[in-house]
Amino acid sequence: MNNALRILVLEDEPEHVQLVKMLLEHDQLAFELCHVMTERDFLEALDQFQPHIVLADYGLPEYDGLSAVAAVRERTLDVPVIIVSGQMGEEFAVESLKCGAADYVLKTNLQRLPSAVRRAAREREQQLAYHEAQAALRRAHDELEQRVKTRTTELMLANSSLIEEIETRRRTERELIESRTLITAVFASLFGNVAVLDRTGAIIAVNETWLRFAEENGGQKERLGPGVNYLGICRSAAQGGDVTAGSVLAGMEAVLTGATPEFSAEYACDGAGPSRWFRMVVTPLKRPEGGAIVTHMDITRHREAELQVQRLSQDLAHVGRVSMAGELAGALAHELRQPLTAILSNTEAGLDVIAAVGIIDVPELHGIMTDIATSAQRAAEVIRRLRALFRKGPSELQPLELDDLVREILPILRGQATLHAVTLLTELAPKLPRIRGDRIQLEQVLMNLIINAIDALKTAPHSSRRLTIRTSLPTPGWVELSVQDTGIGIPQAHLDRIFESFFTTKPAGMGMGLSICRSIAQAHGGRIWAENNPGPGATMHLQLPTDGAPDGPPQPTVGAKGAQSPPALSVSLR
Secondary structure, eight states, X not given: OTTSEEEEEEOSOHHHHHHHHHHHHHTTOOEXXXXXXXXXXXXXXXXXXXXXXXXXXXXXXXXXXXXXXXXXXXXXXXXXXXXXXXXXXXXXXXXXXXXXXXXXEEGGGGGGHHHHHHHHHHHHHXXXXXXXXXXXXXXXXXXXXXXXXXXXXXXXXXXXXXXXXXXXXXXXXXXXHHHHHHHHHHHXXXXXXXXXXXXXXXXXEEOHHHHHHXXXXXXXXXXXXXXXXXXXXXXXHHXXXXXXXXXXXXXXXXXXXXXXXXXXXXXXXOOSSSOEEEEEEXXXXXXXXXXXXXXXXXXXXXXXXXXXXXXXXXXXXXXXXXXXXXXXXXXXXXXXXXXXXXXXXXXXXXXXXXXXXXXXXHHHHHHHHHHHHHHHHHHHHHHHXXXXXXXXXXXXXXXXXXXXXXXHHHHHHHHHHHHTTOEEEEEOOTTOOOEEXXXXXXXXXXXXXXXXXXXXXXXXXXXXXXXXXXXXXXXXXXXXXXXXXXXXXXXXXXXXXXXXXXXXXXXXXXXOHHHHHHHHHHHTTOEEEEEEOSSSSEEEEEEEEBTTOTTSOOOOOTTOTTOSSOOEEOOOOO
C-alpha cells in the first residue's frame, strides 16, 4: 500500500462511504481509506493520516465540507478537497470552487467520482512536481548566487593575499638583510674564539678573536682561516704523537657524524707568556647540511678559582677536624691514661724486681717489660691515629674497606661515649666491596656523625642511650654506613636544612660539620641524608659507590658533558 492513495472521507452516512469505496474499487484504483464523521476526528486525521485527497460532504449536522476546505488551506497542505453533496444547484458548486475545492460531485451522480479522484490525484502530483521544480530552481539560484559570492570573496582574498605576500616578501628581504647584519655583528662579538665547520671539518667562518688568538700565539691566519680543514690540523698533530689531539679529533668527528650531541675538553696553552687554560666545546650546527661550531674559551681565572676553592675546602675540612679535638679532649685523655698508667705501674714493679736482694726473676721481669711495650704501642697507636686524622695535606684516593674505617675510628670515640654513658654498638656487614676515597676525609665524616649522635643522647635517660653503627650493601654497586641514635630526633622542619652551611641547632655550634660531611660525600660520588626513626632518635645515612662498580657514578672522561674534573689536554691552536 506504499503507492496507494490515502483518501480521507468526511461523511456522516456509513452506507454512502461503502458506496464510495465500491466505486473506487470497481475503477481498480489503489487507495487507503480513512472515514471520519466529526470535526475533531477530521482535524486529527489531517495530522496523523496525512491524506492525499479529501472527500467531504457538503452538509453535516455539526460540520460541513466548506469548513473542511478552510481547515486544509489553513494548514497550507497540497491536498485537493472534493465536495460530495446531495444538493442540486449551480450556486453550490460555484461557492465550493470559490472556497478552494478541487471539484464538486453530486451524490446522485457518484459514477463521476472515480474520474474526479483520478483527476485530483494527477493535479496534486503536478502541483507537487511544480512546487518541487520551483524549490529546485530556488535552490539552484541560491547555490549559483552563493557560488558567485564565494568566488568573488575568494578573488578578493586572493588579491589581498597577493598584495600581502608581496609586502611580506619585501619585509622579509629587509629583515633578512638586517638579520644577516645582526648575525655578523653577533658572531664578531661572541665571547671566546669561535669557528664554524662544515660536515667535512672545513672552516666556513671564524670571528675576529679566533684569528687574533692564532696570530698572538705564533700561528698564521691563512692556516686557521676559512677554507682550511680543521680536522686535518688535528689529524696532523695526532700523527705527530700528540695523544690529546687524537682525542679531540675523535670528539669532533663524533659530533659531525651525529654520534654524540656535544664534545668538550679542557687544555693548557703554553705561549710566550704564562700558561693559560681553555675549554673547547664542539656543538652540532642545526641545519640540513650539517656541520659544527667550535668554541675555545679562556678559563684560566675559573681554573685558578677552582684550585683556590679546593684549597679552602681542604683547609676548612682540616679546621673542622682540629675543632673536634677540643670536644674529644676528655675522651682522648681517658684513652691515653690507661696505657700510660699501665706503663708507670709496670715500670715501678720492674724497678722493685731489680732492686730486690737475691737472684733476679728473669721471667717475671720479661713479662713486666712485655706489658710496658704493649701499653706503649697502644698509646702510640692512639697518637698515630690522631696525627693522621688532624694532619693537613692534599686528598689521597685509595681503595678502602668501610668496616676498617669504622674499626679505626671507634677507639678514638669510645672514651667520648663512655664519658656520656652511651652504649656503642656495631653491626658490620661482612665482605663488603671496597670503596675508593680519602681515608682521612671519610674518617672525619664518620667521627662527625658519631659525635653529633652522642650530643643528641646527652638529654636521653641513661638506660636508653644507645648508638648503633651499621654497614650494609643496599643495592649492587653501593655501600651504606648508618649511625642510629635513640635521642630526641630531628625536628621535621630541620631535616632538609641540617646540611646547609652555618645552620646549627647547637648553642655553640658553627653549622659547618654536616655541611663539610655533605661536601666530602658528594666529592666521593655519594650522598648523605638524615631521617627520624619510627621509635626514638634519628639515623644519618651515608652511601658511597664501590670501587669500579658499573652502577656507580660515571668517571669524568674527555668529552663527557658535565664532567666535574675533566683531564687536562695539551691541544694548542698552533
